[in-house]
Amino acid sequence: MRLVVVGNGVAGVTAAMAVRARDPRAEITIISGESEYFFSRTALMYAYMDVMQRRDLEPYERKVYRKQRLERRLDWVVDLDAGERTVRLMGGESLRYDRLLLATGSRGRRAAWERELDGVVRLVTLQDLDACERWTPGTQRAVVAGGGLIGVELVECLLHHRVPVTFLVREASYWPAALSAEEGAMVAAHLRAQGVDLRLETEIASLEGEGRVSGVTTRAGERIACEMVGVTIGVEPNIDWLRRVKTPPALGRGVVTDQAFRTSLPGVYAAGDCAEVAGRIEPLWYAAKRQGEAAARAMLGETVEYTPPTYYNSAKFFHLEWTGVGETAAGPGRFRKLPGREASVRVIEREGVVVGFSMLGSRWNHRVLARWVEERRRVEEVVSRLYEAQYDGEFGRVVL
Amino acid sequence: MIRNRLYHDLTNRGITGWVVAGLLVWFYMALYFTESLTPWAQRVGLSSKWDLYGLLYTVVVVAGGIGVIRKYGNNRYQVVRTAVVMFVQVVFAFSVPMMLKALHQPEYYLSYFWPLKFDYMNPEYLFAQPWPFVVYTLAASLVGVPLLGALFGKRWYCSWVCGCGGLANTAGEPWRHLSDKSSAAWRFERVSIHAVLGISLLLTGLLFYSWFSGSKSPAVAQFQTWYGLVVGSILSGAVGTGLYPLGGTRVWCRFFCPMAALLGITQKAGKRFHIRVKEDMCISCGLCSKYCEMGIDVRTYAQRNESFTRASCVGCGICAEVCPRGVLRLENQSGLVQISGVSLS
Numbered sequence: 001m002r003l004v005v006v007g008n009g010v011a012g013v014t015a016a017m018a019v020r021a022r023d024p025r026a027e028i029t030i031i032s033g034e035s036e037y038f039f040s041r042t043a044l045m046y047a048y049m050d051v052m053q054r055r056d057l058e059p060y061e062r063k064v065y066r067k068q069r070l071e072r073r074l075d076w077v078v079d080l081d082a083g084e085r086t087v088r089l090m091g092g093e094s095l096r097y098d099r100l101l102l103a104t105g106s107r108g109r110r111a112a113w114e115r116e117l118d119g120v121v122r123l124v125t126l127q128d129l130d131a132c133e134r135w136t137p138g139t140q141r142a143v144v145a146g147g148g149l150i151g152v153e154l155v156e157c158l159l160h161h162r163v164p165v166t167f168l169v170r171e172a173s174y175w176p177a178a179l180s181a182e183e184g185a186m187v188a189a190h191l192r193a194q195g196v197d198l199r200l201e202t203e204i205a206s207l208e209g210e211g212r213v214s215g216v217t218t219r220a221g222e223r224i225a226c227e228m229v230g231v232t233i234g235v236e237p238n239i240d241w242l243r244r245v246k247t248p249p250a251l252g253r254g255v256v257t258d259q260a261f262r263t264s265l266p267g268v269y270a271a272g273d274c275a276e277v278a279g280r281i282e283p284l285w286y287a288a289k290r291q292g293e294a295a296a297r298a299m300l301g302e303t304v305e306y307t308p309p310t311y312y313n314s315a316k317f318f319h320l321e322w323t324g325v326g327e328t329a330a331g332p333g334r335f336r337k338l339p340g341r342e343a344s345v346r347v348i349e350r351e352g353v354v355v356g357f358s359m360l361g362s363r364w365n366h367r368v369l370a371r372w373v374e375e376r377r378r379v380e381e382v383v384s385r386l387y388e389a390q391y392d393g394e395f396g397r398v399v400l
Numbered sequence: 401m402i403r404n405r406l407y408h409d410l411t412n413r414g415i416t417g418w419v420v421a422g423l424l425v426w427f428y429m430a431l432y433f434t435e436s437l438t439p440w441a442q443r444v445g446l447s448s449k450w451d452l453y454g455l456l457y458t459v460v461v462v463a464g465g466i467g468v469i470r471k472y473g474n475n476r477y478q479v480v481r482t483a484v485v486m487f488v489q490v491v492f493a494f495s496v497p498m499m500l501k502a503l504h505q506p507e508y509y510l511s512y513f514w515p516l517k518f519d520y521m522n523p524e525y526l527f528a529q530p531w532p533f534v535v536y537t538l539a540a541s542l543v544g545v546p547l548l549g550a551l552f553g554k555r556w557y558c559s560w561v562c563g564c565g566g567l568a569n570t571a572g573e574p575w576r577h578l579s580d581k582s583s584a585a586w587r588f589e590r591v592s593i594h595a596v597l598g599i600s601l602l603l604t605g606l607l608f609y610s611w612f613s614g615s616k617s618p619a620v621a622q623f624q625t626w627y628g629l630v631v632g633s634i635l636s637g638a639v640g641t642g643l644y645p646l647g648g649t650r651v652w653c654r655f656f657c658p659m660a661a662l663l664g665i666t667q668k669a670g671k672r673f674h675i676r677v678k679e680d681m682c683i684s685c686g687l688c689s690k691y692c693e694m695g696i697d698v699r700t701y702a703q704r705n706e707s708f709t710r711a712s713c714v715g716c717g718i719c720a721e722v723c724p725r726g727v728l729r730l731e732n733q734s735g736l737v738q739i740s741g742v743s744l745s
Binding site: 042053056057059162285286290312315319321363364365367394396 | 404408412474475476477479480577582583678679680681682683684685686687689690699700703717720721724725726729730731732
């Protein structure tokens with residue numbers, strides 16, 4: 001079997017390795033124009049902070065690709081011909097496939113007010129990282145727009161380099177997609193304590209400057225002088241390139257697939273952030289990994305009916321850790337700030353049955369929490385047994 | 401930015417890193433092979449260069465320890481562990497021996513054991529000491545060390561008590577990430593550390609044989625001298641500490657220390673200490689591997705959802721501390737209570 005994987009992110013590389021594990025004879029080629037080797041996108045912030053070097057971002061030793069006979073191409077795919085079963089690369093080469101996996105991930109969403117100016121950055125690709133590093137020296141102030149997880153990472157990096165940051169968040173409370181108002185206030189207080197100039201309910205109306213950005217104007221008309229602007233208003237499936245190929249697969253918000261990751265084109269599959277699997281996009285690292293593995297089995301002809309497990313995620317806002325499970329935004333739930341600590345627990349219920357958890361400031365075993373949600377446990381029972389899901393380190397168990 | 405660059409240079413094998421490494425190696429050479437530090441010792445009222453070295457070592461451990469406690473202040477394990485390391489250094493590795501010396505008694509370092517402190521199992525030396533010390537060192541080296549290793553992992557010694565580990569985990573903190581994470585380094589480590597252990601066991605055996613038979617051949621005496629020079633001075637001192645800015649802080653502990661080898665074996669055999677990996681939460685960022693001073697590629701285990709015990713792991717706990725997703729946890733299996741998959745140790 002000839003397998004061509006477009007994109008060497010976690011979904012693509014996991015799929016390639018899973019195919020290799022089951023089929024020693026498959027010819028596998030992974031194409032990426034972004035980087036020669038699979039790297040951990042989630043660690044971009046640590047590279048930016050100079051805590052890690054570029055090479056440290058690679059989860060596998062380079063010899064793994066040789067040992068597993070995973071061929072790599074540093075190039076961009078510019079055309080897809082489903083009739084001929086070929087993809088054409090920008091460098092001119094055409095590759096034939098029996099199975100094609102589209103795993104091109106996400107890209108940073110563009111804002112309506114954006115212009116091509118130096119100093120306007122994101123933190124999604126390696127090239128974004130290069131740009132961040134290039135514009136940081138000499139920057140007197142940066143503005144970061146968009147209060148998601150990448151936004152707060154970018155803010156942390158800039159502060160690490162002693163660049164004062166104004167952090168603009170559209171919503172009235174921090175990250176309402178997952179956090180309650182009380183939790184949002186805790187995170188906001190934490191960010192402010194780190195020296196972040198956090199402005200809620202503030203959006204950029206326009207950028208100023210010619211060549212290099214020199215400031216932003218908010219919708220309220222305030223002007224903030226800055227030499228860098230971080231655009232972190234979320235990510236979207238990276239599928240625009242597929243609109244320009246000879247035979248595009250069916251596209252919705254992402255590449256539309258069934259539960260076996262099959263697109264509308266024969267032999268063409270999609271997985272990871274770019275895929276809309278049975279109507280759902282799961283833009284999460286571990287979801288991409290799970291999908292990559294399942295897609296590998298599907299491409300090898302196994303029957304696969306992928307259903308996402310109970311949602312869970314975790315994050316870190318500077319020093320404040322968060323674990324969320326289930327429907328974290330389904331209501332205020334039973335919220336309790338833990339005494340004497342920057343920590344809280346929130347158990348979200350519906351008609352007395354637990355449907356989610358949102359935990360700030362201490363560590364939790366999401367598996368135990370997810371199981372309680374799946375087993376539809378009564379909220380009273382869960383609240384009394386909450387300690388069973390604690391995951392704090394030795395000597396550090398948080399008193400509930 | 402300039403401060404950042406200088407720090408980067410110093411801690412990432414830049415010119416300043418090489419200069420500091422050179423100075424450290426030069427210092428160790430001067431300490432071990434010349435008397436040039438003796439006048440400095442006398443100037444501060446100490447009788448020998450070794451006392452001066454002990455004083456410097458203790459000051460550096462305490463200063464670095466304060467820095468580490470400030471850095472990881474949120475993490476109770478790090479605070480307790482670092483406080484213990486500082487305490488052991490100040491009391492057992494410095495004050496007690498100094499007091500014994502002032503009282504004209506032999507200097508005993510009660511926090512060091514064979515085979516790290518090789519002489520403590522040299523019968524010629526050991527059996528010339530008063531019996532409480534003989535009992536202490538035999539019981540500790542032969543029973544206490546391996547038993548505690550099996551029960552709590554090698555961390556009880558390597559990152560809670562030992563002075564070498566103490567220096568690495570305090571003053572060495574800025575260089576901990578320089579350890580080599582490659583599988584080639586791991587292969588080298590397994591050969592080198594067990595080779596040194598084998599050599600030290602062999603030499604101890606020969607010394608006991610000589611002692612029982614009442615005659616020591618010149619070859620054994622020469623072997624002993626060489627061991628002291630190569631392992632005791634060059635590998636543990638000049639290479640182990642001198643190369644902090646180039647090879648990370650645990651070069652000695654990881655590749656050469658016979659005590660670490662022994663404890664590693666008991667840690668694996670005991671099967672109680674392990675690093676637990678929370679399922680499907682790892683984002684492969686690699687901070688755990690980057691910060692592992694023993695060069696363990698922790699990420700490989702974490703991204704495979706594989707809880708693990710590695711012989712080399714000293715249980716410093718920094719991987720768990722830096723993990724942004726709270727995936728890792730050091731655990732000591734009590735084996736008593738297991739409820740819903742969560743051990744209540």
